[in-house]
Amino acid sequence: MTISVFVGTSVDGFIARPNGDLDFLPAGGGEPHGYDEFMASIDALVIGRNTFETVLKFPAWPYGDKRVVVLSSRPIDLSAARGAVVEQMAGPPAEIASKLAASGAHNLYVDGGITIQRFLRAGLVQRLIITRVPVLIGDGIPLFGPLTRDLRLRHLATQHYPSGLVKTEYHVVL
Ligand SMILES: NC(=O)c1ccc[n+]([C@@H]2O[C@H](COP(=O)([O-])OP(=O)(O)OC[C@H]3O[C@@H](n4cnc5c(N)ncnc54)[C@H](OP(=O)(O)O)[C@@H]3O)[C@@H](O)[C@H]2O)c1
Numbered sequence: 763m764t765i766s767v768f769v770g771t772s773v774d775g776f777i778a779r780p781n782g783d784l785d786f787l788p789a790g791g792g793e794p795h796g797y798d799e800f801m802a803s804i805d806a807l808v809i810g811r812n813t814f815e816t817v818l819k820f821p822a823w824p825y826g827d828k829r830v831v832v833l834s835s836r837p838i839d840l841s842a843a844r845g846a847v848v849e850q851m852a853g854p855p856a857e858i859a860s861k862l863a864a865s866g867a868h869n870l871y872v873d874g875g876i877t878i879q880r881f882l883r884a885g886l887v888q889r890l891i892i893t894r895v896p897v898l899i900g901d902g903i904p905l906f907g908p909l910t911r912d913l914r915l916r917h918l919a920t921q922h923y924p925s926g927l928v929k930t931e932y933h934v935v936l
Contacts, residue, residue: 763863765870766889767878768800769905773894776902777875782816786897793925795893805867806831808851808858808881810874811838818842829867833858833877855884879907887934890915896926 770787771777778784791797807825809817811834817824823846830848832838840848851858859881862870872881881887892905915932922928 763859763868763870764889765859765872765881765887766800766804766891767872767881767887768797768891768893769873769878770893770895771905772897772899772902774898774900775905776899777905778816778903779899780901780903782812782903784816786899787895788925788927792895792927793923795921795923795927795929796891800891801825801828801871804869804871805829806862806869807871807873808833808862808877809872810834810877811836812876813874814838814843831858831862833874855881855886859886875903875905875907878905882906882913882934883909885913885934885936888936890932890934891929892932893927893929896928 769777772786806829808831811832814832823843825846827847830846832840832848832850833852834850835852838850840850851861859870872878872887914935916935918931918933920928920930
């Protein structure tokens with residue numbers, strides 16, 4: 763199984779403002795930087811409850827008919843995501859990954875700050891694709907958080923785009 767992160771951040775490392783706003787990210791995802799190709803390569807998304815609640819406010823469900831697993835320890839009304847292929851799971855990241863592997867999902871996209879941090883802490887993320895947007899926002903929801911040990915990264919590639927996006931791909935040395 764391969765577990766990947768594909769995320770946009772401010773240069774100071776935030777994925778959203780403190781209230782969850784994403785207004786500092788380029789509208790419509792910005793100039794093409796590989797998101798569609800990445801999405802086509804994954805079997806399922808695993809998102810945290812807060813990310814689920816954010817995307818429900820978008821004008822349209824952003825994940826098409828891709829399988830989406832929403833993580834929460836509390837009941838969630840999944841019917842709010844009309845037409846989506848969505849289910850709920852909870853528990854240690856390793857158990858979630860095993861369940862998904864057993865059900866045929868081998869390429870996972872993990873998203874949401876807390877969710878990414880939990881999968882990283884569990885040593886389950888292999889690939890980090892981070893696109894920095896040229897802005898400092900000073901405060902917000904961080905991409906990274908505490909770890910119980912260093913996670914060494916191997917740099918694979920960095921691409922920059924005319925609008926100022928800088929996309930870097932790392933592999934986690936496990
Ligand atoms: N810039 C970007 O590319 C990007 C990407 C994704 C998200 N975002 C933004 O980031 C914000 C959300 O990030 P976030 O850090 O607040 O949180 P998040 O990861 O989206 O959601 C966190 C919540 O998910 C649940 N959860 C996570 N792991 C779990 C597990 N293993 N088992 C059970 N429940 C689990 C918990 O909910 P319960 O408390 O209900 O148990 C937890 O409080 C939103 O504003 C979103 O728009 C930005």
